[in-house]
Amino acid sequence: MKQFGNIYVIAATAVIGGALFGFDISSMSAIISTQPYKCQFNRPPWRTSAGDCLGPNADTQGGITAAMPGGSWLGALVSGFLSDIYGRKTSIQIGAIIWIVGCILVCAAVNIPMLIVGRIINGFSVGICSAQVPVYISEVSPPSKRGRLIGMQQWAITWGICIMFFLCYGSSFLEGDAAFRLPWGLQMIPAAGLYLGLLVLPESPRWLAGKDRWEDAHNVLTLIHAKGDHNSPFVAKELAEIRAAVEFERQNSDVSVKELFHPKMINRTHIGVFTQIWSQLTGMNVMMYYITYIFAMAGLGSEGDVLLPSGIQFIINVGMTVPALIFMDRWGRRPTLLVGAFFMCTWCSVNAALFATKARAPGVDEFSTDAISMVISGAASKAVIASTYLFVATFATTWGPVSWVYPSELYPLRVRGKAVALATSSNWAFNFALAYFVPPAFANITWGTYVLFAVFCFMMFTHVFFLFPETANKPLEEVVNIFDDTTPGSTKYIGTPAWRTHNERHRAVAVEQNQGVGSDEKIGIDQKEGAAV
Template structure:
């Protein structure tokens, strides 16, 4: 019962926030909407050039930056659960404005407001998932975030493929309006999901927290594990409350904390500099550069999305919690560098909108798919969300995760704004930039990232070198909760 409930909570929070509303659907659908295949969109907005297109895309990421920044404080004050619901409400407003846009300014404002919501959700949902997951399957459960992003891309791509055949402005309005329904479902569905037990302990609501832990992890055989896990949470959080502050400056106050902060920011920045969002936002443009045109472009985009979702779920279910975080990051970074190098060579030799070399077109499409659906989906895609949400201590976990997510969206703004210009001016040379950045990503992971596989959130202090109290799950006994607390805990159990 506990494992099933745990899985259901993580899956629903991932589906609700990411399937359509968040990064997956929005990033996927905007690439279709701004493409030449959406001719009614082009006419309505007077054929926007690269600068306007970049602004339409990047404004969303800019909103995400500020949404993620605000979410850290909100998640601490009102809780992870209520912050998710607030994000869903704001998403409904932003998506409605996009679907009803009357001009470019209207559309950009809608994307900015939706971005605020998605930035908030992209920070707090992985945080919520990590805090309700047992350590041995935390990679899988938190990795569901990326899986649902992939599903979001998949649905967006096929919605985009279908909507291109609509004659009239419903062609793009329907595609953008689809985002509203899951936001409403998320808002309502979160009423029946639990609060984070760690947040409840931090707020002094120990009885409620113990009840949540029992529901999440409980069965007839693991009463001792539940007792020790709850004790470990309570011991660590109480020690932090008694001995540390919760100031923003704590993120760099000590060498281990600075390492946590820089590592969390680095994995998100490295994720953006894989080049994935060039592929995500402008995938139809990449296929057009190979000489492809018409409905075939959006059909291929849909196939890519399906393969990415399949690869992600296989990876997080069978491999992530077994082989750890670092090895897949090496593998993915090198694989993406090779894929993009080959893609650059194909475009340099046989690319161009007038290309008729079908074998080259096929190879070019294949390596775009290999880049995103294979190498990204088994590395930075799922691991970035898992890693940033598991490395911080409870007292600064929300603001630390917020800072890392802001780093993601700041990089996203940069890349999404300059990509249309870079692709237009540099053409195949634009790929080479990301060949270099992916090689740098592999080196950064190798030299600076610690392995976190199998550790509880409270045991991360051992990983980063700032452990000060023993852990109940290791010692098999309560170590740092006073006699009165232990008696109270015993009577609850």
């Protein structure tokens, strides 16, 4: 079968795996406020005095929403082993098949337990894809484009959120349970496209070489980086370096998850894990899952009336991810993370102050969920809406894409699959906790929920400043040196202080050009890992 080797085609196809996560987020956020959903998954006393269905209470809705990230946590943990055995591409295809099975169950759900099981299966798929798509792309990307290409995963997530939200909005005008079953069923289509699209894309040459499929690895390198020229000196050089890497890894074959916690590796392991944890503790998925609750509290009307205003933030999310894709490698990782944490702390603080000083308690039966525990109006309402939009724009330009790029740059090849899987699993563990926590939090501590996220953003700013080094545009040997510098005669690993590391994009581009290939054709630094480790 003919295969395509254009790096942008490879990335654009693979990141559909990220879009699956986006579809799930907005399919829940747009549907939980509609009457057909509430009537299908209702609770005693069943209806308000106005005759509307109450739907699940705050705790139950938190559990339904959290089922997907709970499954994703398990899927991410499993994905490292799956990827090492079957390959990067094949593991993503397996995730696509699992997604279709989950969608069938969710679409056919007649009660809450069936809905939760379907969402857990969907989550298992998302966990596999979200962990292995960055690994797959990183192993075929040029260093000067690596951030942009891996960051496309976040952009695909934003597109999935936006597309599915407006599908749900359109379906909300349908009668009966078709209002939520139709969009839940349509989620299967992208997964089928992902599976079929990957059939005509190559496997990672690194993985192929590790399985002694040297001819296949040579063919993939030729396809991606030499436009079919098997005699390319550059391909010969890269293949030799991959061979050296594989030999090195076999001589050091005692590789297990325990190595990630070795003193030599623990620092980068903790950084990768906390990159994903902090991306959740920003509170962004509160805006994604429960935006209809937030805008109802902002005085825009009942839960069903806020769907269209809520959709604006999803458009902002898509549009503001683009600057990060274009300029992320120029900006560097550290400045992007620091600026994002500072401004997100600011927007959360603004919302906390406004709700604390201007909100009132809702009237009896004013809303059908106790998660909507305060209502604000007038100029303060407009300020909350503006601050919410600014929060989304900040996350989309900073932590959103960088949180997927950064972990894949930290580790040697021999542990990358497992390390990124561990980091991604921490993302889903905290996603699960927050998805379950937020409705009861709004019900019980009201505006204090925003204070909590503001504190988290302040903590992540401090953490990044002191411990997160710059990795953008650096050859692997320099990334290794950042973490592995030691003082003579010392057994302690004393790396370069994070605040002394810098982005050196111009030098990276110059090196690629001096090697006789354009930056679009230069294989990533991950292919040079064996020589550096």
